[in-house]
Amino acid sequence: xxxxxxxxxxxxxxxxxxxxxxxxxxxxxxxxxxxxxxxxxxxxxxxxxxxxxxxxxxxxxxxxxxxxxxxxxxxxxxxxxxxxxxxxxxxxxxxxxxxxxxxxxxxxxxxxxxxxxxxxxxxxxxxxxxxxxxxxxxxxxxxxxxxxxxxxxxxxxxxxxxxxxxxxxxxxxxxxxxxxxxxxxxxxxxxxxxxxxxxxxxxxxxxxxxxxxxxxxxxxxxxxxxxxxxxxxxxxxxxxxxxxxxxxxxxxxxxxxxxxxxxxxxxxxxxxxxxxxxxxxxxxxxxxxxxxxxxxxxxxxxxxxxxxxxxxxxxxxxxxxxxxxxxxxxxxxxxxxxxxxxxxxxxxxxxxxxxxxxxxxxxxxxxxxxxxxxxxxxx
Numbered sequence: 232x233x234x235x236x237x238x239x240x241x242x243x244x245x246x247x248x249x250x251x252x253x254x255x256x257x258x259x260x261x262x263x264x265x266x267x268x269x270x271x272x273x274x275x276x277x278x279x280x281x282x283x284x285x286x287x288x289x290x291x292x293x294x295x296x297x298x299x300x301x302x303x304x305x306x307x308x309x310x311x312x313x314x315x316x317x318x319x320x321x322x323x324x325x326x327x328x329x330x331x332x333x334x335x336x337x338x339x340x341x342x343x344x345x346x347x348x349x350x351x352x353x354x355x356x357x358x359x360x361x362x363x364x365x366x367x368x369x370x371x372x373x374x375x376x377x378x379x380x381x382x383x384x385x386x387x388x389x390x391x392x393x394x395x396x397x398x399x400x401x402x403x404x405x406x407x408x409x410x411x412x413x414x415x416x417x418x419x420x421x422x423x424x425x426x427x428x429x430x431x432x433x434x435x436x437x438x439x440x441x442x443x444x445x446x447x448x449x450x451x452x453x454x455x456x457x458x459x460x461x462x463x464x465x466x467x468x469x470x471x472x473x474x475x476x477x478x479x480x481x482x483x484x485x486x487x488x489x490x491x492x493x494x495x496x497x498x499x500x501x502x503x504x505x506x507x508x509x510x511x512x513x514x515x516x517x518x519x520x521x522x523x524x525x526x527x528x529x530x531x532x533x534x535x536x537x538x539x540x541x542x543x544x545x546x547x548x549x550x551x552x553x554x555x556x557x558x559x560x561x562x563x564x565x566x567x568x569x570x571x572x573x574x575x576x577x578x579x580x581x582x583x584x585x586x587x588x589x590x591x592x593x594x595x596x597x598x599x600x601x602x603x604x605x606x607x608x609x610x
Contacts, residue, residue: 411478
């Protein structure tokens with residue numbers, strides 16, 4: 232049943248999220264969740280500093296005698312870059328920087344990684360994915376017609392990282408996940424599938440893939456949550472939730488210290504993700520992930536609603552640039568422009584059209600929310 236269009240009076244989240252609700256002021260449930268679940272439990276003052284030092288001391292102590300005391304997945308984007316800086320300079324840790332090259336790095340991302348590695352004097356491990364397998368999986372996902380087109384990259388990034396950490400007995404994984412720029416989680420319908428679902432991957436690849444994925448890693452979210460974390464003791468640390476983390480200030484600090492360069496928008500370190508979020512998702516499915524990104528900045532006082540609406544009134548990239556990127560993505564994936572256009576024009580589907588264990592993953596997500604392990608609105 233369709234509903235009248237409505238947009239939040241405080242953020243820019245709207246009824247393109249089909250499950251959004253509003254109060255009598257016209258404020259969405261994202262606002263209520265931020266006010267009641269996130270803000271009261273988000274400490275970047277002395278309390279956060281004390282908690283950060285306590286965690287840092289524990290990691291340093293347990294890491295004595297090891298080459299590295301933690302690992303950080305580094306994309307070259309702001310969140311992971313600033314997390315690496317905080318881990319080394321503020322927490323006094325000895326992290327291994329871990330990068331997964333899925334074939335879509337922008338030159339700017341590569342330069343940022345090099346500058347951080349040199350500036351922080353840290354070691355980088357660079358894992359290069361077998362391109363023919365990566366390409367085959369990405370084309371299969373495109374042909375599946377679901378919105379969740381970044382799942383192949385995300386699956387590779389996290390699976391390689393977790394497997395490497397487990398193999399090398401690295402207990403602590405430092406991430407750039409944070410409330411400051413990510414307190415509004417994209418709803419599931421916008422390509423926000425909640426984790427690496429091996430059942431979904433395998434069914435889509437079985438239907439549309441052509442190559443065997445012999446070297447492509449997939450650590451199912453349930454294996455990661457149960458085996459890696461609960462049994463083997465791997466721990467996720469989110470230092471950006473314990474320090475003052477303001478997007479503009481962090482960008483300027485990294486630029487001043489290392490010559491790091493900021494991106495036009497979030498996730499633009501990957502050429503495919505930039506294309507997917509700026510072109511494929513809004514034009515094929517009608518979903519704008521920027522609404523969640525900007526709403527996070529609005530709620531945390533880093534952007535006004537008017538500024539967000541002005542940005543949303545036009546694409547981040549020019550039409551000419553997006554046309555060139557469409558051709559680039561097609562060629563990179565060994566598709567003709569017409570073949571990619573045909574996929575774009577074909578009927579949309581969702582994960583529900585394929586085998587999955589979303590219900591089981593959702594149960595786990597609800598448990599995390601009830602126990603306070605996940606405070607963002609998760610649906």
